[in-house]
Amino acid sequence: MDDDQVFKALADPTRRHLLDRLFERDGRTLTELESELEMTRFGVMKHLRVLEDAGLVVPRREGREKLHFLNPVPIRLIHDRWIDKYTEHRVAALADLKNELEESA
């Protein structure tokens, strides 16, 4: 599992919609998820599979049912790797600028 799969999984509106549905209420069956989308069962299964491969959805068996849970950790990792890094740099650059201006003042 790597960042590519996570970005690819997130690059589709239906899959983002599925994540939002799970964010609202987690641990749902395929049948429940399917009922909220205008899409065939097969189509929903295919999208869920991509989300599972990216680690964004974790299926778990409970009794006879297969429940789908949203796993936000890969998004957090992308945040740590791709967002924190650049925003921190910008903050640091501003801090440096402030120091320089104050020193020369």
Place this chain on the structure above:
Amino acid sequence: MTTMTAQTTQVYSVFIKATPEQVWDAITKPDFTEQYFFGARIDIKDGRRLTTLGEMEWDEEVLEAEAPTRLVHRFVAAYDPDMGAEEPSRVTWEIEPQDGGITKLTVVHDQLESAPKTAESVAGGWMYILSGLKTLLETGKPLAG
């Protein structure tokens, strides 16, 4: 943006480039936990999970411990008076080796029906903890910031 209803079963999963034994040590030994678990020193000993956080100390029952693959324990958010008064919930750590020296770690936090404040509060926490744990095991350094 819709708000999240607190889920009574929460599942978190992460792939870590480390052995199952390394992951096990990282979740059961205080010298590791204090680097990614909000500074908490957590020790699994004699069927209890002892936590020391600053001047606070509390412990929870260990329900199952099978090194290095499975740890199940009660969870009480004793670090907060409101949440600490709620019923104990349950945390299951599953450690599964994958191909290529990768280990899959899954945390299931459930039985949160009688602990709604805890359920709401821990969601962001687990994300932070697992992200930090991965960083620590893969780089040897705690997560910055």
